[in-house]
Amino acid sequence: MQYRTMPRSQDQISCLGFGCMRFPTDSSGNIEESTAFEMLNYAYQLGVNYFDTAWPYHNEQSEILIGKWLQQVDRDKVLLATKMPCWLIKSQDDFQIYLEKQLEKMQTDYIDYYLLHALNKGSWPAMQKLKVLDFMERAKADGLIRHIGFSFHDSYPVFKKITLAYEWDFCQIMLNYLDTHYQAGRNGYNLAVSRQMGVISMEPLRGGKLVSSLPPEVSRIWSLEKDRQTPLERALRWVWNLEGCQVLLSGMSSIDQVKENVRLADICMANTLSESQLKRYQQARREFIKRIPILCSECRYCLPCPAKVAIPYVIGTYNEAIMFNDRDRHKREYELFIPEPNRADKCTNCGVCLTKCPQHIDIPKQMRLIRDYFSS
Ligand SMILES: NC(=O)c1ccc[n+]([C@@H]2O[C@H](COP(=O)([O-])OP(=O)(O)OC[C@H]3O[C@@H](n4cnc5c(N)ncnc54)[C@H](OP(=O)(O)O)[C@@H]3O)[C@@H](O)[C@H]2O)c1
Secondary structure, rough: EEEEOOOOOOOEEEOEEEOOOOOOOOOOOOOOOOOOHHHHHHHHHHHOOOOOOOOHHHHHOHHHHHHHHHOOOOHHOOOOEEEEEEHHOOOOHHHHHHHHHHHHOOOOOOEEEEEEEEEEEEEEEOOOHHHHHHHHHHHHOOOEEOOOOEEOOOHHHHHHHHOOOOOEEEEEEEEOOOOOOOHHHHHHHHHHOOOOOEEEEOOHHHHHHHHHHHHHHHHHHOOOOOOOOHHHHHHHHHOOOOOOOOOOEOOOHHHHHHHHHHHHHHHHHOOOHHHHHHHHHHHHHHHHHHHHOOOOOOOOOOOOOOOOOHHHHHHHHHHHHHHOOOOOHHHHHHHOOHHHHHHHHHOOOOHHHOOOOOOOOHHHHHHHHHHHHHHH
16 A cells, blocks of 8 residues: 655545545445445555545445444554534534544544535635634643644635635545546645645546546547556546645545555556656546536625525536536535425516626526426
8 A cells, every 4th residue: 555644644544545435325325235345444454554534425324334344454554533513502602512422432441533524615614713723732632632633624715714724634636537637626635735735636537537527528538548458547637646645535435446546556656657647637627617508617706595495506506517518416416415395497587687797697597408307
């Protein structure tokens, strides 16, 4: 296994991290425990030492499963990461309450890497108001957590604000060859590296879409390369090429995926992609971007919508469906992640959003189109 050094802690950390959000499940959504243990054991035996879970994963069952698994292995050889569910914190007392519950669920006395989960421009001020960092430092001094970080889903300016507010040990950001200018993006990565923060990449395969849903234009670009790498290897290689990224977190849903990703983690080194290879990634990215049908920047100026349509998320899901040429998968995501009262069909054509959208998108017209697309 390839190990990298965390800048502040000097922990030797496996460059492949196990994302515990995508275990195989049965028809009721319960984790298939024996297969999950087989996957975790295989990764552990081959040197993976970073395991990332969170309160909500698998209907709150992921931390419990990890707790059971930790009883079978040498706890000292595991770097355990989990996250405070910021959206459930309503008072200062809740910080301690949730941390204690997490320690109990995972049957452990300490968490190695503790993150504020999914910070954004709304949750960060709310956490600051409750003096979250005072709590985190107390928990660190008490030995309950070892390193303080955050995971992030918002724009770069928000990332910058959060990053500069504290001497974080590490951050977890979306990093893949497509999203260099999305969310924290490459600017966020550069900023984190310049502040000696560890960087953990999440969604390196865009949830699997960079493997299974490549549009023909992108496949054509990759076919110009002589090396015959798989789409999987291309995507993972791009992340591992970043030397300031210590861990690529992979959500794996079968033992074969674990085996293949462990294999690749041994051979994909930092700073090994040539200029011409990096240009090819840019070409592939451009082909993806050309396919985006609605040029929404997700600035959210259109909100609140009087009819409560979640306009940016509706447009975002539609854009992805077209970009990845995969309606069925995105229809499932649309129905799973956007509650019924907030979907495109609830648009009343009132036109309030038309005066607010800086991109001058005809939002009511697009809502009709998206409604038809996902209902057909
Ligand atoms: N903190 C946060 O806010 C946050 C948000 C997202 C993720 N995360 C963490 O980051 C981890 C990584 O994100 P992610 O799960 O979205 O990662 P990802 O690697 O982008 O996507 C995971 C999916 O990629 C596919 N995949 C993985 N290995 C493969 C292989 N060898 N061959 C073919 N397909 C493969 C699988 O799709 P199929 O199942 O379709 O086969 C898998 O479910 C998560 O598991 C979680 O721990 C954190």
